[in-house]
Amino acid sequence: MIWAKRKNVVGLDIGSSSVKLVELKEGKNGFKLQNLAISPLPPEAIVDGAVMDSVTIIDTVRDLVTAVTKTKDVVTSVSGHSVIVKKITLPLMTEAELEESIQWEAERHIPFDINDVNIDFQIVGYGSETPDLMDVMLVAAKKDMINDYVSVIMESGLNPVLVDIDAFAVENMLAVNYDIDKEDTVAIANIGATVTNINILRNNISAFTRDVFKGGNQITEEIQRQLHIDYEEAEKIKVGKQVDGATQTVVQNVLKAASESLAIEVGNTLEFFQSTSASQKISKLFLSGGGAKIKEFDIVLQQQTGIPVEMANPFKKIEYSEKNFDVEYLREIGPVMAVGVGLASRKVGDK
Secondary structure, eight states: OBOOOOSSOEEEEEOSSEEEEEEEEEETTEEEEEEEEEEEOOTTSEETTEESOHHHHHHHHHHHHHHHOOOOEEEEEEOSTTEEEEEEEEEOOOHHHHHHHHHHHHHHHOSSOGGGEEEEEEEEEEOSSSTTEEEEEEEEEEHHHHHHHHHHHHHTTOEEEEEEEHHHHHHHHHHHHOOOOTTOEEEEEEEOSSOEEEEEEETTEEEEEEEESOOHHHHHHHHHHHHTOOHHHHHHHHTTOOOOHHHHHHHHHHHHHHHHHHHHHHHHHHHHHHHHOTTOOEEEEEEESGGGGSTTHHHHHHHHHOSOEEEOOTTTTOBOOTTTSOHHHHHHHGGGGHHHHHHHGGGGOOO
């Protein structure tokens, strides 16, 4: 949802478990990390991408931004049931012609009342075998959800200049940090607390996206139930905190069952794509998001999908001062900051 193009923006990822802030500066050799911060949100502040507790979110965002930066222009993103991303094939036309007809085309493909959504599009390819056709990525997001995020940002004293989609933000993070061969088809699964964003890239362009409504929270909650412990303790155990022998067996069983369930969901999405694109085999699966840190989840996912899995590093090619940023801390929180890094990179233009 492009409203304006600005320089010097803050990437603000307002997720269901925390708010993440990233500020990058563009240099001759790429990006340099200027500011970074993360602050937890209470459960139910964001549910399925929808703002439920705006007062708490506003306070959290205001405190986070005030603590680390004076920049006011913000790029944020959304996902969930209120967002539809769909690749459609249309007769060849100019971008101006498509601009005029996109509303009518969207009505045929979007399961919402067209008056209730913001529409955006990007031409992503032209038919080589059928030169009279072109592929278009169509995006629709419900206006009330967009307005809620915009209001939260404005009431925090900030200026929202662009609202992106989580799956595309992670795609931008990948483009900044990895040299992916144009011939390769790769996927990235961003495992959030309640939603997993899956984006499959072909020719370095998004070919398919889907949100799966499972994430790390389900695993945390199952550990809580089985061990009768609080949320914070369950979170630590989920990512590998050592427990005593008797408890360890329970934890291993919970993690194995829940990880396999989530891996099956991701695998089904990848299989669906490959079944519709027989010649396009996915060569690598990148993993990001807080759920990517679930103990041995990358191994379970690779076994389930048969695709090599790599933990994405959002700071792989980003310069930073070791005086200002601890190397080990960046490694530790890297997976969680993937969307934020992608959003902060939008200052150099739109993709």
